[in-house]
Amino acid sequence: xxxxxxxxxxxxxxxxxxxxxxxxxxxAAATPLAISxxxxxxxxxxxxxxxxxxxxxxxxxALTWGPSARKRKELEQxxxxxxxxxxxxxxxxxxxxxxxxxxxxxxxxxxxLLQKLGGFDLIITGEASMDMISGQxxxxxxxxxxxxxxxxxxxxEVDAGAGVVRAVRDLEExxxxxxxxxxxxxxxxxxxxxxxxxxxxxxxxxxxxxxxxYSLSDLExxxxxxxxxxxxxxxxVKRKNVIIEAETLEQAAEKLIEYLEQEGVLPK
Amino acid sequence: xxxxxxxxxxPAQLRGLAGLVAALGASEAFALTPGREDExxxxxYGVFNRVYRVDAERLTxxxxxxxxxxxxxxxxxxxxxxxxxxxxxxxxxxxxxxQSLPMFTEAVSVELFDGGLRVRRQxxxxxxxxxxxxxxxxxxxxxxxxxEEKAPSETGAEISTVxxxxxxxxxxxxxxxxxxxxxxxxxxxxxGVGRGFRRKEDLAMAEELARLLGGVVGASRxxxxxxxxxxxxxxxxxxxxxxxxxxxxxxxxxxxxxxMAATMxxxxxxxxxxxxxxxxxQYADYGVVADLYKFLPVLIEKLKEKLGK
Numbered sequence: 001x002x003x004x005x006x007x008x009x010x011x012x013x014x015x016x017x018x019x020x021x022x023x024x025x026x027x028a029a030a031t032p033l034a035i036s037x038x039x040x041x042x043x044x045x046x047x048x049x050x051x052x053x054x055x056x057x058x059x060x061x062a063l064t065w066g067p068s069a070r071k072r073k074e075l076e077q078x079x080x081x082x083x084x085x086x087x088x089x090x091x092x093x094x095x096x097x098x099x100x101x102x103x104x105x106x107x108x109x110x111x112x113l114l115q116k117l118g119g120f121d122l123i124i125t126g127e128a129s130m131d132m133i134s135g136q137x138x139x140x141x142x143x144x145x146x147x148x149x150x151x152x153x154x155x156x157e158v159d160a161g162a163g164v165v166r167a168v169r170d171l172e173e174x175x176x177x178x179x180x181x182x183x184x185x186x187x188x189x190x191x192x193x194x195x196x197x198x199x200x201x202x203x204x205x206x207x208x209x210x211x212x213x214y215s216l217s218d219l220e221x222x223x224x225x226x227x228x229x230x231x232x233x234x235x236x237v238k239r240k241n242v243i244i245e246a247e248t249l250e251q252a253a254e255k256l257i258e259y260l261e262q263e264g265v266l267p268k
Numbered sequence: 269x270x271x272x273x274x275x276x277x278x279p280a281q282l283r284g285l286a287g288l289v290a291a292l293g294a295s296e297a298f299a300l301t302p303g304r305e306d307e308x309x310x311x312x313y314g315v316f317n318r319v320y321r322v323d324a325e326r327l328t329x330x331x332x333x334x335x336x337x338x339x340x341x342x343x344x345x346x347x348x349x350x351x352x353x354x355x356x357x358x359x360x361x362x363x364x365x366x367q368s369l370p371m372f373t374e375a376v377s378v379e380l381f382d383g384g385l386r387v388r389r390q391x392x393x394x395x396x397x398x399x400x401x402x403x404x405x406x407x408x409x410x411x412x413x414x415x416e417e418k419a420p421s422e423t424g425a426e427i428s429t430v431x432x433x434x435x436x437x438x439x440x441x442x443x444x445x446x447x448x449x450x451x452x453x454x455x456x457x458x459x460g461v462g463r464g465f466r467r468k469e470d471l472a473m474a475e476e477l478a479r480l481l482g483g484v485v486g487a488s489r490x491x492x493x494x495x496x497x498x499x500x501x502x503x504x505x506x507x508x509x510x511x512x513x514x515x516x517x518x519x520x521x522x523x524x525x526x527x528m529a530a531t532m533x534x535x536x537x538x539x540x541x542x543x544x545x546x547x548x549x550q551y552a553d554y555g556v557v558a559d560l561y562k563f564l565p566v567l568i569e570k571l572k573e574k575l576g577k
Contacts, residue, residue: 018395103371132391133391135357136361139357140364141365143365147436172353178438178440180436180438184437230401232399235397241555242553253566265535
């Protein structure tokens, strides 16, 4: 039985390419956006389910970093990557009220779009985004839609005939196998699968797949007051950075032990 | 003066959260936890006006969220506080959506000011610290360990027992992960092993060093996740354990931001790596550029002499 699957994808600040201002503050506008790491696992999970059961995969995303005129191009690149992996079509929300992002409003916007598109058996997301790591979107969307939510799934399978999704949740101290009736929302971990790398042909085909854009007013969502992101500063590391120089390893070891004794960290 | 609603995945987490409640100077506080009668009684701290004990060993996040909805409606708290564990974030996000609450995941500090809340939390893979402000009511999840020292010890709060509700997601089975009895998070001395080690057997040198220093062995991600040489509870990283020892010796570890963010609170960091350009030397107080296979045996010998062992 074919499945209708939605995948939530975020264009996140790339933590490996952070640009800063002179005060050590993160310059979000200058930092490139990339597809959030675990969202690749979500796309892969969705595409694998489509390959097994038939159906279609739709990507949904919202732009949460600005300025929107410039950043929407980067969001579109992220979406093309998902399309190249096997997503069939994409729907993106661009509205300055969503910038910078806050999970409460982003979840409302995404939910409105999912309900407008309608009829999904599964909504899959990454466990958390790689930039803000809030891990709230999946739970918020599920609660707003009144759907079951399975978080931190490291494996996911569907019994299409019975309309049931089954997953193993990767918790801190345990593995929990759960099941729920579809439609359901699932968030996946980095261990869930190995995301495919699209071929050149798939990337070219992706350019022709449909991408539709919406504003908050298209979705009839009111903007609300959001928490204020007061600052984001690189964590400055202040350590002594003493490199122990010595002629022999024995001398180096002795010097190190002396330092450790001075620091008072050796056993008495 | 705020009213706080606290929830946990188990009674032991109540200790730290009681500490946060005390630090915030809450005027009223309520707690929700699953657990056995005797366990919950041990953790029914006096700062709570009432502890709601769910008669179950564990709850799914959906059940926790459903019970929280009921208590939220009854008590109308200004602040909801949960544990920064996966089930805690899951349950919190559902309550936050239904009650339109801003939610801050894994806040490392929580301050109240007139009509509002300020939190600090790590973002960008542990590379940056974000400061956020919002009005109340709001929801935060925190690591209970950070507030354990502030926990007042007297117990005796009134306990009410509630039944676990039905849930949309059913648990079919549950198995604990294989764990050793090692507590990295409270260890005073930690020796970390990384990809500089070529074989599992060679970790024995690190174990000997740890033994001499009165510490435990931890590891960077590849040793745990890729090679499986050590169990997950020895993984030092933002997705693993955060350590706060007085001494951390990182051996054959390159020093990725995700690893180093979890060692930030170490008093002294020592790095041993044969690559002088390894990022870890930026994060270390003392560094030795040397092949661990040559240096470790010498260090161990010299330490034995020094400590008279």
